[in-house]
Amino acid sequence: MLKVKEVQKAFGDNQVLRGVDIEVAKGDIVVILGPSGSGKTTFLRCLNFLERADGGTMDFDGIHTELKSASKAVVSRVRKKTAFVFQNYNLFQNKTALQNVTEGLIVARKVPKAEALARAKAALDKVGLSDRYDYYPSQLSGGQQQRVGIARAIAVDPDVLLFDEPTSALDPELIGEVLAVMKKLAKEGATMIIVTHEMTFAQEVASKVIFMDGGVIVEQGSAKQIFTTPKEERTIQFLRRVLKDFDYVI
């Protein structure tokens, strides 16, 4: 369904992506792992044109485009097929939880108001916030805010959900509630591309794991393959380091 090839991106002299390919089928849960600075977030942002790649092509459900020269119309079509969940939630601070979700439906997709409200409520119910419709972001905990962020993303009924380290800004005790929602979405067959550092979660839900470093894909395969029998030295090093993090006892 989604296929991107040879994605390149540099910030000044810093070549962040050096030709990244990815293929995603409907229902896939793709987890991207890698150390900081490996380009995973930038890659995800390029998929939604929040960052304009310097090179590469995209085939997405009938849309074929160069990433660099994609027209406004194409960008808009791709954005309407995808939804993004941000590390820092990026909720609209001047809107309630419900308005955060309806905004994209009513303003961007011209969904009639009554239908938008119903869909927004359904989305918020799904992430377990049926009692928080009229709360402003500043009145919600981090975990609740991120769940509103997820509701905002799923309400627009995207073909692919993009998650950029959705739990990295959360207190450890709030991470669980967000991951639980994501697992639920995975079970329901949503297509997701997830950048995360949650290894246990990745092992559990990923249908495909990609390990990135230095702007390239070092290794990819099923979760089992990557976590139990990694082939590349760089992957082994990385996994040893991050998995060890869970060993210590406080």
Next chain:
Amino acid sequence: MQLNTQFMWETFLDVLQGIPVTLKIVVVTLLVSSPLGFLMAVSKSGEGRIGRRIIVAYVSVIRGTPVVLQILFLYSLLPTVLNYLIKEVLGSSYNIFNLDPIFYAYVVFILNTTAVLSEVFRSALSTVNRGQMEAALSIGMSRPQAYVRIIMPQALVAALPNICNTTVNLLKSTSLAFMMTVKDITAIAKIDASFGYNYLEAYLVIFVVYIFLCSAVQGVFHLTEQGVAVYKKPVVS
């Protein structure tokens, strides 16, 4: 020394007629300067390089010169230039020297306030984090839609305290309009005082009037701030 209370009361009544003039300058200036200042703030944070330079130059000229000097300069320059334009270029027989001097006051204060407000809005816009713009784009909203519905409302709330400051400063600066023969509060007090040299009494009266007006402005802004910032309030449960 004794204060002439009878004179003070009469002056007070006279001065009341100057309040609408003063407020008119304030309101007209704000109505014109706010949108202009906002546009300048947006284009300053935008891409256009030439536009940005012009705006930076304009703001530093205005902020780097005293208002009194701006008034003296424009009040000397404008009538002559306009007269030339009307007589020589347009060939009209309109006498520019009959023009109500309040228009010159508008020009000076609009030039001034626009510069100040553009900085106020610029800093207010920067308080709204870029992520919200990205979030809006990511769910398919256009940049203008995101500006109008998400960024601007928050920037305006953030700007309110500084807009209040600007308004109070503007209101006080309008007292300089008497230099352009505008009959505002200060001008009326000066004229009244000059008949019998009751300057002290006249100034005392408008002292109080200005305090009252400025307090009223601050009160209005305070109420507005409370009204629009609902989303900043912690929940009461």
